[in-house]
Amino acid sequence: MASLADGMPATDTATGDPLSVRVRKTVNASPERAFAALTEPDLVVAWWGPAGFASDWADIDPRPGGTLRIHMAATDGSYEGVLRGTYLTVEPPTRLSFRIADHCNGAPELFDAAKMAPTLVEIVLRPIDGGRTEITLTHSGFQDAVVAGAHEGGWSGAFEKLAQAVATRPSSPSPRT
Amino acid sequence: METESLDPLSAAFAALADPTRRAILERLARGEAPVGDLAAPFPITPQAVSRHIKVLEKSGLISRRTDKQRRIIRLNPQALKRTSDWVNRYRAFWEGQLDSLGAFLETQNKEASDGEPR
Numbered sequence: 001m002a003s004l005a006d007g008m009p010a011t012d013t014a015t016g017d018p019l020s021v022r023v024r025k026t027v028n029a030s031p032e033r034a035f036a037a038l039t040e041p042d043l044v045v046a047w048w049g050p051a052g053f054a055s056d057w058a059d060i061d062p063r064p065g066g067t068l069r070i071h072m073a074a075t076d077g078s079y080e081g082v083l084r085g086t087y088l089t090v091e092p093p094t095r096l097s098f099r100i101a102d103h104c105n106g107a108p109e110l111f112d113a114a115k116m117a118p119t120l121v122e123i124v125l126r127p128i129d130g131g132r133t134e135i136t137l138t139h140s141g142f143q144d145a146v147v148a149g150a151h152e153g154g155w156s157g158a159f160e161k162l163a164q165a166v167a168t169r170p171s172s173p174s175p176r177t
Numbered sequence: 178m179e180t181e182s183l184d185p186l187s188a189a190f191a192a193l194a195d196p197t198r199r200a201i202l203e204r205l206a207r208g209e210a211p212v213g214d215l216a217a218p219f220p221i222t223p224q225a226v227s228r229h230i231k232v233l234e235k236s237g238l239i240s241r242r243t244d245k246q247r248r249i250i251r252l253n254p255q256a257l258k259r260t261s262d263w264v265n266r267y268r269a270f271w272e273g274q275l276d277s278l279g280a281f282l283e284t285q286n287k288e289a290s291d292g293e294p295r
Contacts, residue, residue, distance in 0.1 A: 019190060019260065021268045025275035029282040037278060037285075047281030050273020135278070137271050142190070142264060 020140035031125040031133045035093035038123065048072060053079075062090045068098060085118070097122040185237055189260045192236035197221065198229050202252060205239060209251035212241075 027034055037043045039062040048055035049072045059069040066087045073080040089097040099118040119141035126134045192198055201215055216226035230250060233239045237256040242249050 019193060019264050021264055021271060023268060023271045023275055025272075025279055027275075027279040027282050028286060033282060033285070034278070037282060043281075047277045048274070050270060050277060053273075135275060137275065139267055139271060142267070 019142045020138055021142075022136065022138045024134065024136045026128065026132050026134050028132050030131055031093035031127050034125055034133045034135060035096065038096060039090070039092075044070060052076070062087055062096075064088060064090055066090070085121075088120075089122075094125050095123070096125075185256070186259055186263060188236040189238055189256055192232050192238055193260065195229065195232075197226075198233055201226075201229060201233065202238060202257070205250060205252040209249050212248045212250060215250060 029037075037047065039060060041058040041060045044058040044060065045055045048058065048070055053072050053074055056071045056073065058071065059067075061067055064087055068083070068085050068087065070083045071081075072083065083100060085098040085100040087096070087098045089095050097120065099120055101118045119139060122138045122140075124136045126136070128134050193202075197219060200219070204210060204215060204218070212227070212230065215230065216223050219226055230239070230241075234241060238253055239250050240253055242251070
């Protein structure tokens with residue numbers, strides 16, 4: 001599909017979702033190791049969060065229908081929240097998907113999970129040459145989520161705080177220990 | 178979808194949900210056009226196209242002017258940009274996440290090679 005000028009979000013041809021986000025990165029590890037880093041709590045906690053954020057704990061049950069709860073906070077204290085969701089697909093080491101039902105316990109006054117249409121995160125790991133893995137992550141369902149939330153009195157406040165916190169961080173990853 | 182009660186961002190998202198409306202927007206991205214030209218490519222009635230245009234207009238994504246009794250439709254790029262800006266913040270979040278994951282895996286690689294001199 002042709003993309004629109006002036007910042008029209010690209011339509012995800014797979015999902016038909018005009019407002020999905022797809023990011024792709026090659027990592028220097030096998031799919032097995034990358035998959036483990038995405039699903040084993042001790043490993044998730046070690047890296048979770050963009051630059052300027054860190055995770056204190058993760059409670060993960062990686063099987064279809066299993067739940068995930070991952071803590072994340074800005075290291076300067078400006079944000080703290082818990083991502084909550086449910087796994088749909090768990091196919092080591094190539095495919096992982098979950099619905100995010102809740103993203104911001106840190107701002108409960110802005111947020112009611114019961115009123116929030118979940119968004120969907122799908123992660124595909126593809127082995128490539130040199131023992132590396134191409135990770136493709138698609139986050140979709142914003143359209144339903146935002147519109148449903150608007151009818152119920154403001155969904156956007158929930159992700160909004162997280163998104164703003166992320167937007168104010170430097171874009172390069174900080175070294176982790 | 179009833180869009181009148183929505184805030185501007187949600188109205189834009191609701192309007193974008195429909196493939197015909199997205200196709201109309203893509204056409205308008207190439208330049209303004211009379212209503213008749215917009216309707217031509219679609220195998221639906223002019224009335225249906227007119228309804229789509231009304232939804233887009235209410236959402237703020239397009240506006241119209243009258244030129245010699247012809248209705249000319251144009252895209253409002255700022256309104257479209259609001260929706261893409263919103264989505265792009267999630268892009269920034271996930272890009273940051275994959276960067277952190279990649280850096281962590283490199284750290285693991287280094288620890289493994291430090292542990293096994295060879």
